[in-house]
Amino acid sequence: MTHAFGKTLLSLATALVLGTGAATCAQAQQELRFTTSVPANSFIYADILSVWAERVTADSEGTLTIRLFPAGTLGRDASAHLDMVRNGIVDLAYFIPGYTPGAMTEATIVELPNMVPSATIGSVAATRMVEEGLWTGQGMESVKILGMFSTAPTLLTTRGPVASLEDVANLNLRGAGPTLLASIEAIGATPVGGLTAPQIAEALSRGLLDGTINEWVALTIFGISQTAQNHLNVNMGASAIMVAINRATYDALPAAAQAAIDRHSGEAFARLWGETFDARIEAFRSAAEQEPGRNFTTLSEAEQARWDERFQTVIDGWIAETPNGQALYDSFRAAVAEAAN
CATH class of the missing domain: 3.40.190.170 (Bacterial extracellular solute-binding protein, family 7)
Structure with missing residues (x-):
């Protein structure tokens, strides 16, 4: 075997090994x-x-x-x-x-x-x-x-202004899950479920909804804030x-x-x-605050207490209806406090 022929065989062998390895890697990647x-x-x-x-x-x-x-x-x-x-x-x-x-x-x-x-x-x-x-x-x-x-945390966004429990009574409000729907019912509004976030803006524009419970991300990326421009700063849950x-x-x-x-x-x-x-x-909320025509409302201390009293019935109901509810509630409250520190 000549030196040149040996080098050729070595090169071919190396290429074969490398090619096989590359093929193996390509096959392994899922x-x-x-x-x-x-x-x-x-x-x-x-x-x-x-x-x-x-x-x-x-x-x-x-x-x-x-x-x-x-x-x-x-x-x-x-x-x-x-x-x-x-x-x-x-x-x-x-x-x-x-x-x-x-x-x-x-x-x-x-x-x-x-x-x-x-x-x-x-x-x-x-x-x-x-x-x-x-x-x-x-x-x-x-x-x-x-x-x-x-x-x-979500807030209440509506087509018309809301500043009290009386203002929200009987409004059709959308919630994403059973607990949010219970909170809507607790404040005297009519809960509407079964709508996904991409469907909310159209339902508002057609008058099928009077408002919705969302946070600023959903309000912005799904165009909801373009059809409802009254925002009540109340923590309705997440x-x-x-x-x-x-x-x-x-x-x-x-x-x-x-x-x-x-x-x-x-x-x-x-x-x-x-x-x-x-x-x-923070970015979405700050930008919205600069837009003309928007109405931002914070409940008075006395009115907040009225809402919180209604909200407590939802918390009590969740604990009663959820298996091991009190222990789960206590554990999550503790986990929230720990995560906040």
């Missing part, structure tokens, strides 16, 4: 499909979900890539996204458990009025409830919870939001992919969500 209801131009998609997916992908040692689908591209009905990930139609989903009653009953505690002071505090506290096994939900065995979040992966999909992933997902989920994901969400709440 794409996960992640469905969301939020539009691609929203900060939730661009600054939270996409950032999380990029961090996981970068940390997965080349074993994983995550492809996000915005605005219900894989399924227009946001209330079906939990079932889509449960059934393996998609690999990951961003969803609101309030759209699927019973899925995460314990998480409805974040909907209680005056319970959650900010998205960050609420999300960290909620995550600890999941990690401590206190929030398990029903029918959730087929998924692994990666993110358990709270929005910032909304729980989740990200989950199909458990069978997760279990089949390489160890490096699982480790990357785990490192960036849980409290790390909760803080990414909460801190970004709170910053945007």
